[in-house]
Amino acid sequence: MSLHDEPLQFRVLGTFEITRGNRRCTPTAPKQRALLALLALHANEFVATRRIVDQLWTRGAPRSAIAALHGYVTAVRRALTPGWNSSRNSHPILNTRPAGYVLCLEPHQLDLTRFRELAKRAQAEIAVGDCARAREAIAAALGLWRGAPLADLRETGVFDHDISRLEKEYLELLRNRFDVMLCHGDGHLAVRELEELCTDYPLRERFHEQLMLALCQADRRADALTAYARAYRELSSHAGIEPGPRLRAMHQVILSGDDPFDRGHRHLAGAVTRRSPAGR
Incomplete structure (x- = not known):
C-alpha cells in the first residue's frame, strides 16, 4: 500500500491533527485548520456555509468571507489529497452540498467517533453488571485522549461550546471508570x-x-x-x-x-x- 492509499486519520482529542501514515497533513493556516476541525467535530453531518462563516469569523464576517471560505476549502482539499485539482467533480472526503459541506469519514478515521463508541459500550456493560468488559472499553476510550481537546485552537474561542461538551463526556467516562474500580474493590x-x-x-x-x-x-x-x-x-x-x-x-x-x-x-x-x- 502506498502512502496515498492509506486512510487519513483525524484527531481532535488533544491538539488537532490530521495524518496519513507517518505524514502530517494538518494545515498550518489558522482558518484552514479551524475549518477542518469544525467539520471533523461534525463528521458525516451537513454543516451549513453560514454556520461555518459565523464560527470562523467570530467578530463579524467581512463581505469577502464566502469567497475566502471557498478558497480555504480548495486549499484543504489539495492538502488532504495530493494531486487533486478543482476541475474534478468531487473530492474523496470533503463533499460540497447545497449551501454547505460534509466531511465524510469512516469510524476508524476519527478518534472522537471511536471514543464515543467505546464509551457507549462501557455504559452498556456496566448496565448488565459486566465490570471486567466495561473496564476494558473504558481503558481503550481513555487511551484515545492525548490532552485537552483541540488544545491548539482554544485561544480562538471558536470551539468553546464543543470543547465544553467534549470535556463533559470525558468526565462522564471517568465517573464510570471509578464505578468500575469500586466494583472490583479497587x-x-x-x-x-x-x-x-x-x-x-x-x-x-x-x-x-x-x-x-x-x-x-x-x-x-x-x-x-x-x-x-x-x-x-x-x-x-x-x-x-x-x-x-x-x-x-x-x-x-x-x-x-x-x-x-x-x-x-x-x-x-x-x-x-x-x-x-x-x-x-
Missing part, C-alpha cells in the same frame, strides 16, 4: 485521583460520593466523613446549595456505621457490587 487506588477531581470540579456531587465510597473501601471511614464535610462546604460556598439527597443519604449510611456496599444501600453505590477490599 477504591483505595482511586482515592488520590478522586480527591483531585473533587478539587477541580467541586460541584460534581458524584465525584464526592465516589470519594466517600473509595475511602470506605480503604477502611478510612473517618476520612469519608471528612470528605462529606468538605463537599458540604464546597457546594455551599461555590453555589449556595446543600448536598443533594444521594450525597446526604451516603453520609447518613457512613455516619450510622452501616456498610454502603450492603444490599440495602446498593442504590447509593451505583455499579458497585463489592463490599470491601477484604472481599477481593
